[in-house]
Amino acid sequence: MDNDFPLREEEIDGYVKIDRYNPEKVNRIATHYTDILESLGEDPTRNGLLKTPERVAKALQFLTHGYDLDAAKILKGAMFEEEYSQMVVVKDIEVFSLCEHHLLPFFGKAHIAYIPNGHIVGLSKIPRVVDIFARRLQVQERLTNEIRDCIQDTLKPIGVAVVIECKHLCMAMRGVQKQNSVTTTSAFTGEFARERTRNEFLRLITASLD
Structure with missing residues (x-):
């Protein structure tokens, strides 16, 4: 992940809370997922999917935040x-x-x-x-x-x-x-x-x- 936007981690009772995302990366990934939804035959502008690309982008950053840790x-x-x-x-x-x-x-x-x-x-x-x-x-x-x-x-x-x-x-x-x-x-x-x-x-x- 880009060092200019490190994910901030806070350890509470053994759990790591990550609440900062790289906005440039979120936008880039979200754009691709908008295209993916359209390719699947969905309408990314309908209410249930409107924020899905952004949510997926943030979820992927969380699920791969191990790259930022030693x-x-x-x-x-x-x-x-x-x-x-x-x-x-x-x-x-x-x-x-x-x-x-x-x-x-x-x-x-x-x-x-x-x-x-x-x-x-x-x-x-x-x-x-x-x-x-x-x-x-x-x-x-x-x-x-x-x-x-x-x-x-x-x-x-x-x-x-x-x-x-x-x-x-x-x-x-x-x-x-x-x-x-x-x-x-x-x-x-x-x-x-x-x-x-x-x-x-x-x-x-x-x-x-x-």
């Missing part, structure tokens, strides 16, 4: 020295992203673990890393690797594990139209390459606290 910087801002060397797991992190092939949503959950090597990170920052990479045009495979690599390169832990499970509307609404299919991707580094450690992680993310 995930490594987020992690570095909450790193603490700590002699803890056991697995840290954050599971069931909500994922919402846009498939770059059809611009249709895919959504689900991410499960992430790392084994500290002298530093831990504020737990809320791991979901933020997920969101930063998810709020871009994505494929699930690349999203999984980007999250893994960011945590590994920034924290330098003994190992990182990432598993993502998502439903893709490009499969559910079009194409093969398989509404109940779920895609699972995984990526591991370091200690998680060992079967015993990886199995412990998989057991923890599937276990219930009940």
Whole structure:
């Protein structure tokens, strides 16, 4: 996104509110969507669609605001020295992203673990890393690797594990139209390459606290 019009973000209770948009980009995208509506056989001047191009333009800027954020910087801002060397797991992190092939949503959950090597990170920052990479045009495979690599390169832990499970509307609404299919991707580094450690992680993310 253009640096002349940065999206302002305000974090409240873990949620990021973005309330500024690039007006030039909104107008440019909205113009294209007016043409798209006409090409679909709709009347973009009718009451229900009059503001739709502008709404879509703003929605797309929000859904892709991850391009403006630095995930490594987020992690570095909450790193603490700590002699803890056991697995840290954050599971069931909500994922919402846009498939770059059809611009249709895919959504689900991410499960992430790392084994500290002298530093831990504020737990809320791991979901933020997920969101930063998810709020871009994505494929699930690349999203999984980007999250893994960011945590590994920034924290330098003994190992990182990432598993993502998502439903893709490009499969559910079009194409093969398989509404109940779920895609699972995984990526591991370091200690998680060992079967015993990886199995412990998989057991923890599937276990219930009940």
